Amino acid sequence: MSPSSSSSSALSSLHLAVALDGTGWHPASWREPEARPRDLLTAGYWADLVAEAERGLLDFVTIEDGLGPQSSHFLDPDERTDQVRGRLDAVLIASRIAPLTRHIGLVPTVVATHTEPFHISKAVATLDYVSTGRAGLRVQITARPNEAAHFGRRSIPPIEGYDSPVVTDLFDEAADYVEAVRRLWDSWEDDAEIRDAATGRFIDRDKLHYIDFEGKHFSVKGPSITPRPPQGQPLVTALGHQTVPYRLIARQADVGYVTPHDTDQARAIVAEIRAEQETAGRSDELLHVFGDLVVFLDDDPAEAAARRDRLDALAGEPYQSDARIFTGSPSQLADLLREFQAAGLTGFRLRPAVLGHDLPAITRGLVPELQRRGAFRTAYEADTLRGLLGLGRPANRYAAA
Amino acid sequence: MSKPLKQIHLAAHFPGVNNTTVWSDPEAGSHIEFSSFAHFAKTAERAKFDFLFLAEGLRLREQGGKIYDLDVVGRPDTFTVLAALAAVTEHLGLTGTINSTFNEPYEVARQFASLDHLSGGRSAWNVVTSWDAFTGENFRRGGFLPQEERYSRAKEFLATTQELFDSWHGDEILADQESGVFLRDAKAGSFVHTGQHFDIHGRFNVPRSPQGRPVVFQAGDSEEGREFAASGADAIFSRYATLKEGQAFYTDVKNRLAKYGRRHDQLLILPAASFALADTDAEAEELARIVRRQQVSGATALKHLEFVWNRDLSSYDPEGPLPDIDPDVSDNHISKGRAQVRMYRDPLATAREWRELAAANNWSIRDLVIHTGNRQNFIGSPETIARTINEYVQADASDGFILVPHITPTGLDAFADKVVPLLQEQGVFRTEYEGPTLRHHLGLAHPDDVQDEQRVAS
Known part of the structure; x- marks a missing residue:
């Protein structure tokens, strides 16, 4: 059943993910008492966050990343000293946490623009092994000229906005990138390792496949050095704000994150993605569309609003985001999520304004509220991330039928 | 006057993708499941080993135009496994082979600095090079590097990553919630590198890690490789585990250090060594013979x-x-x-x-x-192997060994249980870890201290 057809009747459970970034999404979040800004580079900090998310039975966490320092500017670096700067590699954070958790999905950000699909494919396959089937990736592009200069391999001309042809090309490259990564995941059939003592063969090499990917920006021969991961295809996710990234989501993703500010926008975005999905020949596949929301969450809505004002005052300017900013109580947020769900979204990726405060407010406030309404799981019902999201284990594209 | 006894360094090489590893043995487990890596690492840590060593491959081997299928095939991503192993160990060093040809300095520096943070200062990098177009077919650039340039690129690659590691000094993050100052230095992480192979600039985004820089290993044996190691590596993963060859290599490489202003104890020589261990020497000889037939x-x-x-x-x-x-x-x-x-x-x-x-x-x-083919380097009872290893180290054939068991993941268990206690009794191997970082285990100074020392000397 396609999720697009389920919007009319009784709503099913929704899916919840949390986006982890530094001390939270508000730039002054690090100044809150619960923030732990001196621990950001330690494993313990991330382990505690993911343990909290797992306590709340969330589907997965995403981990932000980038190939340069964080910046308050759209494209250029800044020299601010009043915000969190510096971060660890997201894939490695996820892997460091994997053995400490059992159920929750781990979805690090990977930047397609300057990195190697071969390396990322085996890294996320390995994350799937170390987490026994809970890995995914969130693919991102970078149009930042300063990040291109960190690699020195190509220059990226300055752009005015996301409608630039430069960006379209970067998204096309990202789509190729995901295609190569996915082919590499399939480049070993599941039963390729045979350990046949009689013939002395460890593998049946007929079950290993060259992927022979050739694109405009790169080609990859294959096969992967890493056998097919436990989920077959780890989860692929991407954030989009307009047609070009929606197309990437429709062509290549299992979960797309979108940023509607009201239910009309949500309906329009979902319709556009579903149309692109059909164009891509994937209409029979389950593709989740999650709404991204920044959340300030307190039992007393006035307290949440006051907290937001206080943080804005510390930052010296009102916080702005691509996503809708929600300020209120868990019950109000549950109402909003159900409205968005009725408009066609199947889940949400919440961006806690202050991780130390708003993540526990999600797991201990919002989750019980949704559970009371029959809108969220009361126990983990599957062993893999794909399983939690109702995605089957896909057949291998190279396996003979 | 007798020399003080040298302390032995021991490491564990996860069984590799070659015919040293016997997959046909009934005891042989998975080469890809994390539980195998966790077992192996925990055994090494229980035995107070310095570090675990993981090799890397970037293209499946072929022979006669077909994928080679007789050895173990397939392995996980080096960085990702090491980061996960940091969660199931507390002290063990985590050494990974990472190719300098099919990577870029900014990304590799981020990954090692991240691994060093996430492991509390236990990361090490075995820098290798390659040039073949065959491997290049899996990467953006293809086989772009002429063979004669591989060491010059590797050298510049390593130097560039070190500039990136050094672009943060360790005191930039103030994170003072009261005053609102997160960074002391608005330009923390700034770097400019202009060279033959890399022309990059900007700001590195991983603040200084516990070890400052990961420990650096070098593995090549050529003249250039030896010089490369003498000029900047902390340890060599060498091939020469016999006494005479080991001594010759040891002397050759250690004597190259002076011209780079380095002391003998600033570069460790750690050969790979396989072993056949049994209760008696005779049983070990028989085991060695059986394993050789399994391997071939x-x-x-x-x-x-x-x-x-x-x-x-x-x-x-x-x-x-x-x-x-x-x-x-x-x-x-x-x-x-x-x-x-x-x-x-x-x-x-x-x-x-x-x-x-x-x-x-x-x-x-x-x-x-x-x-x-190669016989096992050490064959014998626990007493024989412990004695031989100690003799080799005291005779300057090496500073220790990187042990290569032939069974995954239990091939190290008997060594940990039977040989290590004998070395500890002789007072040549630690009974407890003495510090939190791999540099502590290897007796290597923190790079900041080395720089201070050099400043004082000059």
Whole structure:
């Protein structure tokens, strides 16, 4: 059943993910008492966050990343000293946490623009092994000229906005990138390792496949050095704000994150993605569309609003985001999520304004509220991330039928 | 005057993708499941080893145009496994081989600095190079690097990553919630590197890690490789585990240090060493013989002969005599993606010598390959192996060994239980870890202290 057809009747459970970034999404979040800004580079900090998310039975966490320092500017670096700067590699954070958790999905950000699909494919396959089937990736592009200069391999001309042809090309490259990564995941059939003592063969090499990917920006021969991961295809996710990234989501993703500010926008975005999905020949596949929301969450809505004002005052300017900013109580947020769900979204990726405060407010406030309404799981019902999201284990594209 | 006893350094090499590793043994487990890596790492940590060592491969090996299927095939991503192992160990160093050809300095520096943070200062990097177009087919640039430039690129790659590691000093993050100052230095992480291979600038985004820089290993044996190691590596992963060869290598490399202003104790020599351990020396000899036969099946023996003959020999009987025909000495080699082919520089001479050996001893192809291949470096009872290892280290054949068990993941268990306690009794191996970082285990100074020392000296 396609999720697009389920919007009319009784709503099913929704899916919840949390986006982890530094001390939270508000730039002054690090100044809150619960923030732990001196621990950001330690494993313990991330382990505690993911343990909290797992306590709340969330589907997965995403981990932000980038190939340069964080910046308050759209494209250029800044020299601010009043915000969190510096971060660890997201894939490695996820892997460091994997053995400490059992159920929750781990979805690090990977930047397609300057990195190697071969390396990322085996890294996320390995994350799937170390987490026994809970890995995914969130693919991102970078149009930042300063990040291109960190690699020195190509220059990226300055752009005015996301409608630039430069960006379209970067998204096309990202789509190729995901295609190569996915082919590499399939480049070993599941039963390729045979350990046949009689013939002395460890593998049946007929079950290993060259992927022979050739694109405009790169080609990859294959096969992967890493056998097919436990989920077959780890989860692929991407954030989009307009047609070009929606197309990437429709062509290549299992979960797309979108940023509607009201239910009309949500309906329009979902319709556009579903149309692109059909164009891509994937209409029979389950593709989740999650709404991204920044959340300030307190039992007393006035307290949440006051907290937001206080943080804005510390930052010296009102916080702005691509996503809708929600300020209120868990019950109000549950109402909003159900409205968005009725408009066609199947889940949400919440961006806690202050991780130390708003993540526990999600797991201990919002989750019980949704559970009371029959809108969220009361126990983990599957062993893999794909399983939690109702995605089957896909057949291998190279396996003979 | 007697020299004080040297302390031995020991490391564990996760069984590799080659025929040292015996997958056909009933005890052999998965080479890819994380539980195997966790078992192996926990055993090494229980034995107070300095570090675990993980190799890397970037293209599956081929022979005769087909994927080589007789050895273990397939392995996980180095960084990702090491980061996960940091969660199940507390002290063990985590050394990974990472190629400098098919990577970029900014990304590798981020990954090692991140691993160093996430492990509390336990990361190490075995820098390797390659140049072949065969491996390049998996990467954006393809086989872009002429062979003669591989060390110059590796050197510049390493130097560039060190500039990135050093772009943060360690005191920039104030994170003062009261005053609102997160960073002391608005330009923290700034770097500019202009060189033959890399022309990059900007800001590095991983603040200084506990070890400052990961420990650096070098593994090549060529003249250039030795010089590369002497100029900047902290340790060498070498091949020479016999006494005489080991001493010659040790002396050669340590004597190169002075010209770079470095002391003998600033570069450790750690050869790879396989072993056959049993209750008695006689049983160990028998075990060694059985393992050699497991490592060289008839099919493997034929494939091994093909490296030298450079021809398809699949029609030959491995239990029969060696081929009469001579090796094909053309440039296009039957085997791709492995270093071994370069060991036989004069295949015609090797073939002649092998035919004579086989005839004189009445050896089949398989017998020949078993006898001319590497024997286990240490064979014996726990007492014999402990004594031999200590003798080699005290005689400056090495500073310790990187042990290569042949069974995954339990191949280290008996060594940990039986040999290590004997070394500890002799006072040549630690009974407890003395510090939190790999630099502590290896007796290497923190890079900041080294720089201070050099400033004082000059």
